[in-house]
Amino acid sequence: MMAPATQPGDDSRYQAVSSRDARFDGEFFFAVSTTGIYCRPSCPAVTPKRANVRFYPSAAAAQRGGFRACRRCRPDAAPGSAEWNVRADLVGRAMRLIGDGVVDREGVAGLADRLGYSSRQVHRQLTEELGAGPVALARAQRAHTARVLLQTTDLPVTEIAFAAGFASVRQFNDTIRAVYDQTPSALRARPAQRRASRPSGGIPLRLAHRGPYAAREILDFLQRRAVPGIEEVLGTPGARVYRRTLRLPYGTGVAEIHEPREGGSWLDCRLNLTDPRDLSTAVQRVRRLFDLDADPYAVAERLGADPRLGPLVAARPGLRSPGAADAEELAVRAVLGQQVTVAAAARLAGTLVAAYGKPLGAPDGGLTHVFPEPATLADASLAELGMPAARKRTLRTVAAALADGAVRLDPGVDRNDAEEALLALPGIGPWTTGYIRMRALGDPDVFLPGDVGVRHGLTALGAAPHDAQAWRPWRSYALHHLWNTLASTPKDS
Template sequence: MNTPTTDDLRYQAVSSRDARFDGTFFFAVATTGIYCRPSCPAVTPKRRNVRFYPSAAAAQGAGFRACRRCRPDAVPGSAEWNLRADLVGRAMRLIGDGVVDREGVQGLADRLGYSTRQVHRQLTEELGAGPVALARAQRAHTARVLLQTTDLPVTETAFAAGFASVRQFNDTIRAVYAQTPTALRGAPRRAGDAAPPGGIPLRLAHRGPYAAREVFGFLGRRAVPGAEEMTGVPGARTYRRTLRLPYGTGIAEVREPHRAAAGWLACRLHLTDLRDLAAAVQRVRRLFDLDADPDAVAERLGADPVLRPLVAARPGLRSPGAADADELALRAVLGQQVSVAAATRLGARLVAAHGTPLAAPDGTLTHLFPEPAALADAEFDGMPEARRDTLRTVAAALADGTVRLDPGADRDDTGRRLLALRGVGPWTAGYIRMRALGDPDVFLPGDAGARRALTALGARPGAEDAWRPWRSYALHHLWNLWNKDS
């Protein structure tokens, strides 16, 4: 699937209520003053009354308020931001993680290595809004979720959502939703939106089909006891894990959907500080690869005769990312030249010996995964000396900033820095790049499972070159040849 490039093509997508384009652009109606997602179920407005915008923030900046029926602020993020490695793509990933709210525009620019003026100019040119407006749109969405799913007082909601003042919060809610916060809280909820005790219930939207069985199987086989768990049976599983967040800690629960066509995953977040809501949501979205464009992936990979039957057998297969990039990097070292089960056992020992205990255990969840600084000089049992040295080396590089794995990291530069570390080879660097940095175009030619699958399929040498820019997804298709019990 390609994003429509002209307004006439965009209007065709709106007329057909094509959900594939939700999040890739927004449309506003001049006669009503509202903006919507392309799949909005309302009567299609006349073409002359429609305006198109590349972001929700741009529509809000033009004076339009969010549609109460289709909730355009709750759509999946554009898959383009994960694919792109340029300034705008990196900036959007960092804004989604809440960097502007925590560190300001200067902090965003420093992380990207550009001036604030350059960052503002490029974002405005492409998205019709600068970093402050984009962060404001995200804060408004976070506030709506808190208002409609918790009983938190309005004043506390304002600061939990990231607003600097109650006045700013009130003005933003009125501008975006044309309602006061109190009225927005009292708006009728959809079925399933009620907030039973314990945590914040969310629907995390995705576009297209979602191969939940395979994704939950992938995460379940790699769940590290103490920090992660998978309960239930295939088709009715719940994945749970601890989260280290900017202001506190949390536990995320994600349920395997009963129906593949639901269009969302049910999630519940338990947070010690509600200011972490937006960051926690983004980390779960990255872990489950919810902003992917499965149609674009299938179009490219399905055109190859080697992968065509695999793509047809598993529509919507995702490339899971990471809820904590530093954790993923350390776990990649544990997985060097050992089985998944052996790496998981090593991870469990690491968590028990060096992890941060939760204030109170929650089921089998007892610890946060160890921070890099805690492992840079730690003693490790049960692994070869070379791997112990590599683990300390990688932990030290993460702790001192030699290697940074935040959402806006330059993937090529990070790959080079990883390979420069003693004990880190192409497989480890590639696996970290694929999962910790969410790179959709990584292939691991030295991976034993991939080699075995390519041989079984009779693929010619270099076949993976035709799978760009979605080689990470191709790799998961190959791996799934040997995991039929997902």
């Protein structure tokens, strides 16, 4: 059994384990040599002796070390490390792509090609930092997907094996035994314990997050921008349900997320997919949309130290910076939102969806379409929109650039390269690229000094744009605090 070298900070990590500190869930994992089990720091089990504990930077590394997942704390379901949202280097970009399922769909060669490095370089850097290469990291994700499908659906085991991304049933069986120390049949919960989950009922999930979560604000944000046909928010504040369609690699889906109760550590989600192979990708896209892998403690430490911003941070603990379920869709919506109100942008997007979106096989409540593909919009007349001719040209130009790959917005793209490519397009300026960078690319450090709402928020605080330098690397979160000081946001989409 291989053990990682002791790293600085292991004593601090052990202290976090001893105090069952959930702030570190997903940031590292610990394994116990006497039991062969690895856990998340907040595991409720009796704290093991320090001499028997090993620390790992990823679940995949712990699995590679020969440890199996704890059945009490389910370390494979811990929130992801916030580090991958912040970092723009090779490892951060690779982790975002692996989470999106690229290794399962395109292999390690496809991952390396997207990153612009050799497969050997990618493997070396991931192994150095995370204790596991791309194959092992993807394998850990496949194992988690398989467990979810086994315990929440009635799909046959053989179908689950391929839906989770395994190349063969034998590989699936071997992995499940290695990771969970159980056969797939044993891991599947007994019928009386399982929630009925036929395909029509979708797959029920609990999506973990770290620390406090300002659910009301993120639901308000999404509700104001909900696009008819692809999004809807049902219910009343405190008990709302956000629903939206998803365009996925193998098919389409509908995601349903319930507004959580205060003090919870997860969001209840249900995914209805036309192809279960899209499960891990759909989960990652919902996680990005709701910013579930953020570290609210680090954000609050930096922003809360500002004497003007501090009271806003204290008033809204756990405020998130919503991402996007579909980066290309967000880019088109950002163009539609140029120089119009939030409500007007949502109406324009609804008109676009009705005219050019792909209809679902059958309407699902108020959801009728998935957002149009860029190739469809690149050649569209857009006469239905009633926008100025120049803005229509910009929209078609952006769509064409997305369709032919001149602009890439996948999770592993270099954010600076994407911004430069966008700025080179006619009709695209700093506000649009910044908004796309913040939401579509999940950059936590974007500031929009030209935004009307931001200017009003700064004025209300007695602050100026240059004050935002002190808020790095969390300026995207500062934006949302500023926007939340206003009754409505005059300009963004």
